[in-house]
Amino acid sequence: MNLLSSVNGTSVTLEWTPPLDKGGRSDVMYNVLCRRCSWDSGQCEACGAGIRFVPQQTNLAQGSLVVTNLLAHTNYSFWVEATNGVSDLSLEPPRFAAVNITTNQAAPSQVLAIHQENVGQNSVTLIWQEPDQPNGIILEYEIKFYEKDKEMQSYSTLKSKGNSTTVSGLKPATRYVFQVRARTSAGCGKFSQAVEVETAKAIPRYDTTTVVWICLTLISGLVSLLLFLICKKRHCGYSKAFQDSDEEKMHYQNGQVKFPESKFYVEPHTYEDPCQAVHEFTREIEASRIKIERVIGCGESGEVCYGRLKLPGKRELPVAVKTLKAGHTEKQRRDFLSEASIMAQFDHPNVIRLEGVVTKSKLVMIVTEYMENGSLDSFLRKHDGQFTVLQLVVMLRGISAGMRYLSDLGYVHRDLAARNILVNGNLVCKVSDFGLSRVLENNPDAAYTTSGGKIPIRWTAPEAITYRKFSSASDVWSFGVVMWEVLAYGERPYWNMTNRDVIQSVEEGYRLPAPMGCPTAIHQLMLDCWQKDRSDRPRFSQIVGVLDKLIRIPQNLKCTSTINRFTQTISERACIDFTSCNSVEDWLDSIRLGRYQENFALAGYTSLGMVMRMNMEDVQNLGISLVGHQRKILTSIQIMRSQLLSTMGSRRHL
Structure with missing residues (x-):
């Protein structure tokens, strides 16, 4: 009973309570079945190897379980079965409680292969393939490199937006070790296997040009030293603005690691041009990739539609499409797209996910995940x-x-x-x-x-x-x-x-x-x-x-109170002034529930004084089937009771 799920990235926690009927035995154990379901066909298959169940998948004594190592952005169905010592003897098929979940974004998988494309005396050009499971949009790659056998002393990193980079500033004739990992908004994946590359040997040259350059370098060095000594003597300072930030350097010295600051939300209106925020944070989608099927709502800025999004190499997704109405001003367009700039910065299973924007067509659109049950x-x-x-x-x-x-x-x-x-x-x-x-x-x-x-x-x-x-x-x-x-x-x-x-x-x-x-x-x-x-x-x-x-x-x-309490005095300006009601009939008419006069009469509530002494159980025993009407009656009794005390000059708490 009460099978509940809580998704955290690519893990899910399952919790349940024992069955109502334990079959007259105390040896109840639980088994959990995992099935992975397709977005397109709706068919499910066994989850297969690689999924981890903590503490175990079968013969569980307690009513909870953590499942890890799931795939990102994937539908799963979990079935929980209760068994005891005689379950195998039953001729009926086993009965399950089931729950369906969708995992969230996870860090990308490992970059599998790195290849050297070019090797020079002081630089190496590397190329690699995108991870098999990017699990989202790859924001950048991080390249870690160090001299062989010197990783513990010092190593450096640099970042690349694409799947290739040139690492410069290396020593000639030196063997270096390189590793690459991908990063999405969910975090960094694992570093790839190490690749060793030796830079080319330096070729000595003693022509006239080289000699001239050496002389010029010595002269410029002496001039720089002289200027430095003069500046120091005059107590010259220096600006931190000309130093590389820790985030740009990302050097690791003697095992001391300094990470950049945590990620914070960036307000789009702080940009001089709000369109820059749209381009920086959101993904542009071609209008032809979206098929709008029906209108599902209307807002101040335009219509909200249900549609389907098909991106190259990816499955078709149901999406909600928010459109900007025709005849909009430039300010309305900027404000409309600002919401997308905000949404694009978020990645959490309980925050609506932005799929992208359409800004290059006549109809401007914001595309988000589709939520079947609405508001x-x-x-x-x-x-x-x-x-x-x-x-x-x-x-x-x-x-x-x-x-x-x-x-x-x-x-x-x-x-x-x-x-x-x-x-x-x-x-x-x-x-x-x-x-x-x-x-x-x-x-x-x-x-x-x-x-x-x-x-x-x-x-x-x-x-x-x-x-x-x-x-x-x-x-x-x-x-x-x-x-x-x-x-x-x-x-x-x-x-x-x-x-x-x-x-x-x-x-x-x-x-x-x-x-x-x-x-x-x-x-x-x-x-x-x-x-x-x-x-x-x-x-x-x-x-x-x-x-x-x-x-x-x-x-x-x-634990609920038999009479819901006001923790502080209610204002005389409540929704209806019940002190003007003279009978049960007047009171029911004032809250538009006059149809229940007979219910009150049959239960013996013939005066407002008797009504004001009713509690939750009394209201439930009136024979009123609609829970919303029961709640409305109880709430109005509380307000009527409070108004009476207020009229009498009482400031006591009920």
Whole structure:
């Protein structure tokens, strides 16, 4: 039961709980089958050798397993079977729980062969083939070289964009060792096997030209020495700008290694010409490679379509194509492509993947991976009440992992909401919508305006509203609202309250109550994300750790309050003023659920006083089948109870 998967690059962690019926025995063991599936035909085959199962593939005693050494960007299906001592005697076929996953990008495979093309006294030209499994776009190759038997003393590296390079500055008649490895955005592959090359011997020449050059060199050396002594005497300094940076040199001396700084997100608008960022970060795709099949959505910038992408030598991929509407201005075009420049810098299984852009045709397009289930809020509303709490928490874990990755890069999303999370066919959630130009208008009822839509106040942290201080901490606040949306199956945060009321209520200390059935631990994490002081909010790395722990110990997700509590007093400006309701009938009509008057009457709830004493279990016993309507009734009871206390002048917590 509850088979869950968590993909990390080319590894996957599988976790499950024991079967409901153990057959009356305690000797339950688990076996895991692995199958690799084709993108095109949809057919699957055995994974074969090379896959590693930790601790083992069969006869597992515990309900977890890590599978490593998978291929990058590949579909896999894992089947988990429970067996005991009499399973082999059963005449029925074995029963499995199955989960489908898609691996992410991995480092490229090893460069297999290097060939010398040219050898001189002071240089060597090398050529090599691309790795068999590039696992993505190869950004560059790194060439490592050193004198034979002197690797421990000193070795150097240089970089090449192509699959050939000329290494210069070598000593004549010296044997050197060369190795090459490829690098993608996922990291570096293994170095190739070492290749030894001996440079040509120096041929002495004593003609007039050589003698003249030697004399000129000596004279220039003496002049340089004299100038240096004069400069030193006058306390001349030097500019660090004329020194090679560590990243350019990449020298390794006496075993001391100095790596370049970690990768950080680069803001496209810092470029003098934003088009330069587009060309630097994105891949240009020929329009003829894309076959658009149907329109699946509409935005401010243009239509969103479903299509198929076929690149030379690669399988056909289903893609989403975002188009720029006709008649656009140059600024609209730059803003549209800026989103692609941002997206192209990201590579994570929980962040939407950019396939490329089309800028050289009449129709400008951004091409991304296709997410079958669309936006998270619509998906949850469509499947209201159909998932377990554990499944919802796994979705949240994916979103938080994507946000951890973005925050580690230094990127602030500023528009994190369930509508901007996309869901694929395997229920993997991915962060999307990287639009720019967010500006707060003076009108307190207004929202931030972006090139891709508006950011409602109800998702935004207080300091971002008041002082425009956007940070990873303000993204954490927004993630708390996303958690509430997920547990409430896409319900609108703060219901029908106006933006003005939301701002003032939050400022006064009001926080959203736990949705019906929400575990106490999850609601507490929401409240932690909604701390007024942004320094008190957890980081995304801590949020991922909390959710991981809850997933590993699902028993902690069963603790829910019989009455969902408001942690602070609610503002009088709630969505509906229930204090004006005089009867159960009035109250049900005010929340548009008048059809359930008979349910309340049959259950004996004839007055509002009796209704306000109802808890979650009482609501569930009314015979109302729609979970969304049960949740709406319970929420309105909480608000009505709070409004009554507020009217009586009470500032006590419920």
